[in-house]
Amino acid sequence: MSDFRKDFPILEKEVYGKRLVYLDNAATSQKPNSVIDTISDYYSSDNSNIHRGVHYLSEISSEKYEKSREEVSNFIGAGEPGEVTFTAGTTDSINQVACSLKSILKGNEVLVSGVEHHSNIVPWQLAGATLREIPMDEGCNLLPDSIEITDKTKLIAISHASNVLGSVNPIKEVVEIAKEHDIPVLVDAAQSIQHMPIDVQDIGCDFLAASGHKMYAATGVGVLYTSERFGDILPARGGGGMVDRVTLEETTYLKPPLRYEAGTPHIAGAISIAAAIDYMQDIGMDKIREHEHEVYSYARNKLLETDGVTVYGNTKEMCGSISFNLDGIHHYDTGLILDKMGIAVRTGHHCAQPLMRTLGTEGTVRASFALYNTKEDADRLLEGIEKVRMMYA
Missing domain, CATH: 3.40.640.10 (Type I PLP-dependent aspartate aminotransferase-like (Major domain))
Incomplete structure (x- = not known):
């Protein structure tokens, strides 16, 4: 699939001097030029x-x-x-x-x-x-x-x-x-x-x-x-x-x-x-689904392989959102540090407090993906997580 970032002008924005990695799509998506x-x-x-x-x-x-x-x-x-x-x-x-x-x-x-x-x-x-x-x-x-x-x-x-x-x-x-x-x-x-x-x-x-x-x-x-x-x-x-x-x-x-x-x-x-x-x-909804599944699965599997990270949920079919926490680090602190690295995620209970009680946590870090996200975005997220862990080591 082609890089569709070019169709979304806000994705050219820099945040704190770094290229924006927008992973808050479950809250709202960015808009294409059209x-x-x-x-x-x-x-x-x-x-x-x-x-x-x-x-x-x-x-x-x-x-x-x-x-x-x-x-x-x-x-x-x-x-x-x-x-x-x-x-x-x-x-x-x-x-x-x-x-x-x-x-x-x-x-x-x-x-x-x-x-x-x-x-x-x-x-x-x-x-x-x-x-x-x-x-x-x-x-x-x-x-x-x-x-x-x-x-x-x-x-x-x-x-x-x-x-x-x-x-x-x-x-x-x-x-x-x-x-x-x-x-x-x-x-x-x-x-x-x-x-x-x-x-x-x-x-x-x-x-x-x-x-x-x-x-x-x-x-x-x-x-x-x-x-x-x-x-x-x-x-x-x-x-x-x-x-x-x-x-x-x-x-x-x-x-x-x-x-x-x-x-x-x-x-x-x-x-x-x-x-x-x-x-x-x-683009084609089937192509969108195929591309997003590839990026989503890549990010989720990498998070599952990362020590000190708890990933929530494990269902037969998944899309869009991944919720996780870093051991011993508050989700809010994780989100703040990732933001300083140009990575936009969401933290908190995500308007799903009954689910949070089931999961046994007050909140999570949520990375959510859209058609313009790439494996490079996932890698930036993982790099950011490593930096957070090092800061709290």
Whole structure:
């Protein structure tokens, strides 16, 4: 694979006099020139509110916005564009589902995995649901055969890939079990959609949430796939743009997806997702996955071979993130020293405190990879780790 660093202008930046090695992609990805140009072009050439205007700029903006919806629909294998809603991100997508299903969830239970981000925990609690964890083994492999569904189970909400460990959950197996009991499944794809091909119809899930900024698009925008059978649930937000007829006594709503997009959306952000998809598809998702797997496996194996380093998680399939700690050295101190070497990693609990308690640690160092990372980046990380260890020897 060619070096795609040249497409990402921020990667030319030096940090403390050293070439930036950006390994915080699970938090947010960097943006290629094509995405940056798309956002700039929108604001300089087309900026207007959508759907409700009859003038030229509004029609152009509306066309680009809906074209992006079509691209997202095709990218994730949805049945039709109407099954795709633009949101403020994965967190917002999950909250919207939780709010829309509140009457069903309140007093009942939602099944989750043990590696969930807080965004796939807190919204269900706010909806009044009780959470129950699907068992996993010591390596954090999910155990679908251990799923126990009761008459209180109303939803399974599961991450496709862990933002902490990089573990990939067997979501198709989970969905198959859920279907046997007619239980809907929500998939949090925030940490997978940028790393591998996704087909919601093949997966069979009812909801899928993802963020634009983790897939090389703008911040503050995301997508929510809703299957046809849930296409008429009540909207979680109310306001302009999503109504059919409003009186002081009653309001009726437009058909999906507009009924779920109250107010002025992040138009430039939605259009940037289409640009990001175009960029990834020009490369090829299979090629991206192959390249990332090579770099990821190289880095992970090197870390496993390094004395005094604990690497967390060991599942059948992994991507994106690697979490580790250096023996006797606080994760925060490790991150600070690596930063001074131009290496950007994340430290802390990564919005996954239940998982941290399972792992027996307060936090980890997390290196997370994207399509522009290379084995050279992994080597720089390993060199940085050696320096940290020498400083604390």
